[in-house]
Structures are given as structure tokens and as C-alpha cells.
Amino acid sequence: MSxxxxxxxxxxxTAPGVLFFVALLGFPMVMTFVLSLHSYDxxxxxxxDWTLANYADVLGDSYFHKIFGRTFGLGLLVTxxxxxxxxxxxYVLSRLSSGWRSVFLLVVLGPLLISVVVRTLGWALFFGGxxxxxxxxxxxxxxxxxxxxxxxxxxxxxxxxxxLVPFMVISVWASLQKIDPQSEDAGLxxxxxxxxxxxxxxxxxxMPGILSGSIIVFALTxxxxxxxxxxGGRRMKVVATAAYDEYLSTLNWPLGATIAVLLLLANIVxxxxxxxxIEQRYAKxxx
Amino acid sequence: MVSFLKFESLKKEFGxxxxxxxMSLGVERGEFISLLGxxxxxxxxxxxxxxxxLTPTSGRIMLDGKDITNTAPNKRGLGIVFQSYALFPHMTxxxxxxxxxxxxxxxxxxxxxxxxxxxxxxxxxxxxxRYPKDMSGGQRQRVALARALVIEPPVLLLDEPLSNLDAKxxxxxxxxxxxxxxxxxxxxxxxTHDQEEALSMxxxxxxxxxxxxxxxxxxxxxxxxxxxxxxxxxxGKTNLLSxxxxxxxxxxxxxxxxxxxxxxxxxGSQVTLSVRPEKLRLSDDATSQEVRIDAAIFxxxxxxxxxxxxxxxxxxxxxxxxxxxxxxxxxxxxxxPAGSITLFEDAVS
Numbered sequence: 001m002s003x004x005x006x007x008x009x010x011x012x013x014t015a016p017g018v019l020f021f022v023a024l025l026g027f028p029m030v031m032t033f034v035l036s037l038h039s040y041d042x043x044x045x046x047x048x049d050w051t052l053a054n055y056a057d058v059l060g061d062s063y064f065h066k067i068f069g070r071t072f073g074l075g076l077l078v079t080x081x082x083x084x085x086x087x088x089x090x091y092v093l094s095r096l097s098s099g100w101r102s103v104f105l106l107v108v109l110g111p112l113l114i115s116v117v118v119r120t121l122g123w124a125l126f127f128g129g130x131x132x133x134x135x136x137x138x139x140x141x142x143x144x145x146x147x148x149x150x151x152x153x154x155x156x157x158x159x160x161x162x163x164l165v166p167f168m169v170i171s172v173w174a175s176l177q178k179i180d181p182q183s184e185d186a187g188l189x190x191x192x193x194x195x196x197x198x199x200x201x202x203x204x205x206x207m208p209g210i211l212s213g214s215i216i217v218f219a220l221t222x223x224x225x226x227x228x229x230x231x232g233g234r235r236m237k238v239v240a241t242a243a244y245d246e247y248l249s250t251l252n253w254p255l256g257a258t259i260a261v262l263l264l265l266a267n268i269v270x271x272x273x274x275x276x277x278i279e280q281r282y283a284k285x286x287x
Numbered sequence: 288m289v290s291f292l293k294f295e296s297l298k299k300e301f302g303x304x305x306x307x308x309x310m311s312l313g314v315e316r317g318e319f320i321s322l323l324g325x326x327x328x329x330x331x332x333x334x335x336x337x338x339x340x341l342t343p344t345s346g347r348i349m350l351d352g353k354d355i356t357n358t359a360p361n362k363r364g365l366g367i368v369f370q371s372y373a374l375f376p377h378m379t380x381x382x383x384x385x386x387x388x389x390x391x392x393x394x395x396x397x398x399x400x401x402x403x404x405x406x407x408x409x410x411x412x413x414x415x416x417r418y419p420k421d422m423s424g425g426q427r428q429r430v431a432l433a434r435a436l437v438i439e440p441p442v443l444l445l446d447e448p449l450s451n452l453d454a455k456x457x458x459x460x461x462x463x464x465x466x467x468x469x470x471x472x473x474x475x476x477x478x479t480h481d482q483e484e485a486l487s488m489x490x491x492x493x494x495x496x497x498x499x500x501x502x503x504x505x506x507x508x509x510x511x512x513x514x515x516x517x518x519x520x521x522x523g524k525t526n527l528l529s530x531x532x533x534x535x536x537x538x539x540x541x542x543x544x545x546x547x548x549x550x551x552x553x554x555g556s557q558v559t560l561s562v563r564p565e566k567l568r569l570s571d572d573a574t575s576q577e578v579r580i581d582a583a584i585f586x587x588x589x590x591x592x593x594x595x596x597x598x599x600x601x602x603x604x605x606x607x608x609x610x611x612x613x614x615x616x617x618x619x620x621x622x623x624p625a626g627s628i629t630l631f632e633d634a635v636s
Contacts, residue, residue, distance in 0.1 A: 182373035185340055188360040189367040190387035190438065200386075204377040285377050285418050 029264075036257035046254060054258035064242070064259070068266070071238040074153070074228075075221040078160045082217045085161065086168030087210055091202070093169065094176040108169050116163055120230045123159040124150060127231065151235040159227045164220055168213040175209025176202075211278045215271055222267050239263045289352065291316040291474055292337075292442055297346035299332050306332040308498045310346070314442075314476065319468055321477045321485035324495035325521070330478045333495075334444055337476065339363050350441060361390075366435030366473070370447040372427045374419040380406060380430045381415045387438040405437040406430070408467070425456045432464070436471065443468070445477040449484060461487050482522045486510065494518050516631045519561040526567075526601045528560040538630065543576070543597040547628045559631045564591070564604040566627035569619040580617045596621060 036054055039047045058064045093104055111119060126132050127149035137147040149155035179202060187197040225240040232238060237245070239259060246256030290313030297310040307329040314320050322330035335341040337348060339360030348356045355363055374383050381402045388398035406412050409429035419427055428448060435443060448464070449457045465488045468475050479485050485492045486506040494501040494509065494517075502509060502518045513519035516527060530540035532552050537544050538560060545560065552558050569578075569592065578596035590612040592603045601621075605612065613619055 180371050180373055182369040182371050183375055185338075185360070186367065186369060186373040186434075187375075187386070188340075189338060189363075189365060190434070191361050191364065191390035192386075193361060196390070201375055205375075207377075285420065 032257045033261055035254055036261050038254045040252045040254045054254050055262070057255065058258050058262060067237050067239055067242050068262075070153070070236070071222055071240075071263075072266070072270075074156060074160070074238060075218045077157055078164060078221045079214050079218045081157065081161045082165050082168040083210060083214060086165050086213065087172050087203075087206070089165070090169045090172035090176055090209075091198075091206075093173055109166050111162065112166050116226045117230070119163060120159055120227045123155070123162070123227075124230055127155050150231065151233045153232075153236060156228055156232045156236060156238075159231050160221055160224060163224075163227060164217045167216045167220065168210075171213030171216060172206055172209040175206050175212075179205045208278070208282055211274075215274060218274075219267055219271055222270075223263065290314055290349075291318075291351060292476075293347075293349040294333075294337075295347040295349065297333065297336060297348065298344045299329070299336060299341060300344045305498050307336070307343075310498075310500055312493060312500070312503070314474060316474055317472045319465070319475045319477070319488060319490045321479055321489040321492045322495060323479055323482060323485040323492050323522070324501075325480055327497075328495040329498040330480075330495050331446060334446055334476060334478045337442070338365060338367055338444055364438065364440055366438060366440030366443045368428075368431045368435050368443070368445045368448045370450060372419075372431040372451075374427055374430055374434075376419050379416050379418055380411060380422070380433075383419070383430055384434045384437050387434060391438065401437055402433075405433040408436070409433045424452050425460065428452060428460065432467075436467075436473070441474065443473045443475040445475065447479055448477070450479075450481070457484075464488065486522070492522075494521065496521075513561070513629065514631075516559050516561065516633055519629060519631070524564055524602065525561045526564065528562070528598055529557070530560060531555060531557050540598045545598075545628065546625075547630050548626075549630060552630065552632050556632065559633065561629045561631065562601075562623065562627060564602045565589075566623050567601065567603045568622045568624075569594075569603060569605060569613065570622060572620050572622065575620045575622040578619055578621045580613045580615055580619060583613055583615055585612070594619070594621070 035046075037050050037052070039049055039051050039053055041047060089108065093101060093108065096104060124131075128134070129146040129148040129150070131148075133149065134146045138144060149158065183205070184197050184201055187201040188194070192200065223240055224238070225244065228236065228238040229241050229244070232241065234241075234245070240263065243256045243259040243263070246252050246259060250256075292314040294310050294312045297307055298305070299307040310329075310333060312320075322333055324330050332341060336343050339355070339358060339362075343356060346356070347354055350363075375386065378386065381399065384402035384405050385398045388401055393401070403412065403415055406415050409432055411426060411429050411433065414422060414426055414430075417426075419430070422430065428451070432448070445464075449460050452460060461484060468488075477485070477488065486509075489506055491503060491505055492509050493503045496517050502514050504512070509518065510523055513522060519525045520527060528540045530538045530545070532549050532554050533539040533544060534554060536546060536549050538547050538549065538558060539545075540560065547560060549558070576597055578594040578601070580592055580594055581600075582593040584591040585607075586604075587607065589607050590605045592605070592613060594601050594603055603621075
């Protein structure tokens with residue numbers, strides 16, 4: 001190492017991390033992209049030709065349009081509900097005394113300690129035709145028909161919100177922590193009601209946290225696999241489960257790879273443009 | 288005569304901790320009052336009770352004849368400048384200043400005009416459209432001041448408003464703030480731990496210690512006639528000497544008899560003498576007591592000496608007259624004008 005000049009040292013120090021990402025993230029992604037450029041024959045398997053036919057297939061097929069539409073619709077809805085639940089939750093959390101805050105922070109983050117598959121199976125038991133939901137509905141006299149949210153959009157939404165709300169809470173909470181508490185006192189002293197202070201002083205300052213939390217929740221929803229697979233099943237396919245089915249049921253790997261690449265591209269475009277809007281809006285206000 | 292703003296036996300306890308105990312004070316209309324004391328003396332707690340951000344445990348606050356003790360902070364209409372300035376980071380300077388007017392239902396054109404006039408008053412007209420992030424500490428401080436004043440509050444509360452500024456700017460702002468306050472005539476309460484700030488700006492100073500009022504006096508009175516050792520030590524610099532009354536109007540310090548008005552202190556009682564460094568004189572007049580210069584520090588406008596003599600160790604400041612001062616190890620002679628020593632019957636705190 002003594003021979004390393006100061007200019008090469010940073011490269012040497014970052015090399016292990018870079019190699020790790022190249023091997024475990026970069027390489028598989030390039031492989032997936034290359035795979036998506038080959039065609040597939042049901043009798044002879046993956047061909048060695050180069051074609052954009054898979055992309056044309058996906059982009060031109062209303063079946064896939066519906067799946068992509070459902071995925072991003074689900075992403076928007078889950079994000080919206082996470083904002084509506086997570087922002088008040090984070091606000092209440094920031095107002096608790098430090099002892100209670102630790103307790104409730106653990107309650108909020110607790111679900112993250114349990115595997116998403118286990119949690120989703122829990123929801124499946126709850127939603128199923130002879131699950132707790134049905135039993136409760138019947139006990140309350142809502143009729144004898146089983147009430148099932150399995151394989152429904154609503155069921156997927158509820159389960160995903162449950163999984164993703166902690167990310168919103170953490171993000172909003174972090175930005176609430178940065179607010180000068182005296183700025184709220186200043187609002188009060190200038191004659192604003194407590195609600196006006198919340199709406200005009202606190203909420204705008206928490207906005208960067210709400211927006212970055214939204215990006216996280218949206219990205220995780222759009223690429224979510226376990227929850228849509230278990231709750232949505234084959235009846236309510238999203239992009240991730242559609243790609244999975246192409247790989248493992250149809251064995252059409254190139255088509256599956258194409259779907260995966262398109263999901264990645266769509267996610268990148270949506271998130272980068274959202275991020276750009278946020279930066280333009282807030283760079284001049286917050287440091 | 289009833290004071291404009293009146294604290295009647297104000298008390299605030301946090302659990303077992305008494306932050307402010309039995310504070311009474313009358314503030315006249317247009318008066319500039321400083322609450323001065325070390326951290327934890329209860330000055331900020333008092334200010335927050337006036338602002339309505341804390342509720343007193345007992346006692347009353349009267350403003351212009353009305354009891355405001357339990358009035359919500361947003362109904363008091365007081366102007367507050369916070370230590371951190373507490374500007375709204377997502378609003379421009381103008382929007383910050385106009386916020387209070389908006390809350391009072393002032394129309395948009397009118398409130399923008401008044402906000403800009405207020406910014407002009409604090410000489411920030413050209414920064415109206417800037418966000419707080421793009422302003423210096425001094426500019427933010429003045430936006431906070433404009434925001435507090437634009438609502439024409441009956442009382443202006445200043446919570447250590449200058450403590451985050453550098454020394455030079457702080458001195459400029461003292462003068463600016465005081466002139467502005469006198470110009471507008473707004474009743475003002477300043478909380479500070481900086482005795483120079485309190486001395487230079489106030490009509491009267493309330494010195495607080497451990498939740499209690501130690502002394503209330505005009506700046507010159509407070510400096511020249513402190514009523515206890517805490518005030519004499521906290522306000523300005525002083526030499527405190529322990530001794531005992533050896534005879535009427537004689538106090539013995541380390542065996543040296545000093546002439547001082549012993550007032551009610553009986554012969555034999557322990558007392559503390561306080562003498563300001565600038566009241567002591569060093570000369571070559573051999574009739575007075577001898578001291579040795581231990582340290583000589585040049586401060587520009589003055590010299591600061593640490594000397595040792597019969598009375599023990601003393602600090603002395605002498606104005607710089609342009610000639611060389613004493614050097615370490617020099618022998619000089621110490622004297623002081625009559626009446627420059629204050630006697631306290633309490634021990635050094």
C-alpha cells in the first residue's frame with residue numbers, strides 16, 4: 001500500500017464495494033437486459049438472435065397494459081394511504097415524551113422485524129373466505145355470504161399499506177425532527193391557531209420528508225412481489241408477479257426479462273422526475 | 288399608579304424544581320426592562336409565561352389592567368423574537384413578516400405594503416424576496432424583529448436575541464435595537480445572560496438568581512450600588528474581599544484596616560467588600576500601600592493588571608494614556624477614591 005499515490009487511494013478503498021455491486025447487482029442486470037433481447041421458441045427454447053420483438057409484444061399487448069396500469073395505480077393508492085396514515089402517526093410520535101416515543105417507535109417499526117411473507121400470510125388468514133373478516137361480518141349480521149378480500153385489489157392495497165407505512169413514518173419523522181420547535185411557538189405568538197400552525201408552519205416544513213417517503217413507498221409498491229403474489233395471486237397480477245410467471249410457469253425467460261427491464265425503466269423515470277420536481281421546488285428553501 | 292404590565296407573585300414549578308419563585312414586577316408603558324441572570328435563573332421561564340407558552344403554577348400577569356395569565360399565546364398579540372429567530376424557512380422575508388398580519392385578517396395588498404415597510408424599518412428592503420437560508424445571522428435577526436413589530440404588539444419580548452451574532456455585529460445591533468425601541472415606544476422585555484447587553488440597552492434591569500429576583504435597578508445604580516455580592520460579581524467585574532468589622536467604619540482584610548462605611552454591620556461581624564477594578568488607582572505615591580504587579584495585560588483601550596498586596600490578590604484596570612504601563616514584577620502603590628468600596632453583610636456566594 002505504501003506505493004499507492006494519494007490519487008489511487010480512494011479507488012483502492014472503494015474497490016471492494018464497487019466489485020460487490022458489479023458482481024451482485026450490475027452483472028445480473030446486464031444479463032437480464034441481454035436476455036430480453038433474445039427471442040423464445042416454445043419448442044427449442046431461447047434463441048441466439050438479437051431482436052426487440054419482446055418489447056414490441058409487451059408494449060403492444062393490452063393484457064400487459066392492464067398489468068402495468070394496475071401496478072402503478074396500486075403504487076399511487078398505497079402511497080396516498082401511507083401519507084394519510086403515516087404523516088399523522090409521525091406527527092403524534094414527534095409530540096410524545098421521550099419515554100413513550102421509544103415505546104411507540106418500536107410499535108411502529110415492529111412489523112419490519114417480521115418477514116414480509118409471514119405478515120402477508122397473516123393477512124391471507126384474515127381476508128380468506130372462512131377467515132376472521134368473514135366471521136366478524138357474519139357475527140355482526142352482515143349476511144351469511146363469506147366476505148373475502150383475497151385476490152382483490154382492496155386486499156392487496158391493505159396488506160401493502162401495512163407493510164410500507166413504517167417507511168413513511170420514519171421518513172416524515174426524520175424531517176419533523178429537523179423543525180425548530182420555536183417556529184411553531186412563533187406562529188402561535190403571531191396569532192395563528194394551533195391548526196393553522198400545523199397547516200401553515202409544520203406541514204410545509206415536513207414536506208420534504210413526506211415526498212421522499214412517498215418515493216420510497218411508491219418504488220417499493222411498484223416492485224413488490226411477495227404481497228401481490230400471496231394476496232393478489234394469478235387473478236390480480238402486477239408487473240413483478242407477471243415477470244415471475246413468465247419465468248417459472250411459461251418458461252419464457254426473455255419475455256419475463258423484458259417485463260422486468262420495463263418495470264425498472266418505468267420506476268426510474270417516475271422516481272427521477274418526481275425527485276427533480278421536489279428539488280426544484282425545495283432546493284431554494286431548505287438546505 | 289398601575290403599571291402597564293404587571294407580574295404578581297409569579298411562580299413556576301417543574302415537578303420539585305422551582306424555576307421561578309414569587310416574582311413581582313411592574314413594567315411601565317414604553318419601558319425597556321432586562322431580565323438578567325446566569326442560565327437556569329428563571330429568566331427564560333418568566334418570559335415564556337408572559338408569552339403564554341408556559342402556564343404559571345401560581346400568580347397573575349396583568350397587561351393594561353386585564354388578567355392575561357391564562358390567555359392562549361395566540362390571543363395575547365405580543366411580539367416575540369426567539370433566540371433561534373424561529374423564522375419560517377419555507378417563506379420569504381416578506382411572507383414571514385406578513386404572516387402575523389394575515390392571521391389578523393389584513394388584506395393582501397395592505398399586509399404586503401406593511402411587511403415591506405417593516406423590512407425597510409430594519410434596513411432589509413432589498414432582501415424582501417430572500418428565504419431565511421440565504422440570509423446572514425444578522426439579517427435573519429432583523430427579519431425576526433420586523434415580524435414581531437409589524438403586528439404592533441403592546442409588549443415586545445426578546446429572548447437572547449443577540450446571542451447568536453458575532454461580537455461586532457452584536458454591539459451594532461444593541462444600538463440599533465435600542466434606538467428602534469425608543470422610536471416606536473414599545474414596551475420591551477429582554478432576556479439575556481450578557482450583563483453588557485443589559486447595561487447598554489435597558490431602562491431598568493432585573494437581576495435574577497435561582498428563580499428569585501436579586502435586585503431591580505437602573506443600569507448605573509445597579510453597577511454602582513449593587514445590594515448583594517451576587518449582583519456585584521455578576522454585573523461587571525469586581526474584586527470581592529472577605530474581612531471583618533474591626534471598629535466602626537473600619538474593616539480588616541488580611542490584617543489591613545480599610546476605611547469604609549460599615550452602616551449597620553456590628554463590630555466583629557464578617558463582611559464582604561466589593562471594589563471595581565477601574566476604581567482602583569496605581570501610582571508611585573509612596574504613602575499608600577504597596578502592591579506587586581503579577582501580570583500586565585494590554586487590552587487596547589486599557590491595561591488589566593493582576594496585583595498582590597497586603598489585601599491579597601486584586602484585579603485593576605487603568606485607562607491607556609499612551610505611555611507604557613507597569614511590567615510584571617514592578618512595585619506600585621494602590622489607592623482609591625472614598626466611597627468606591629461597597630460593603631455587603633453576606634458572604635461571597
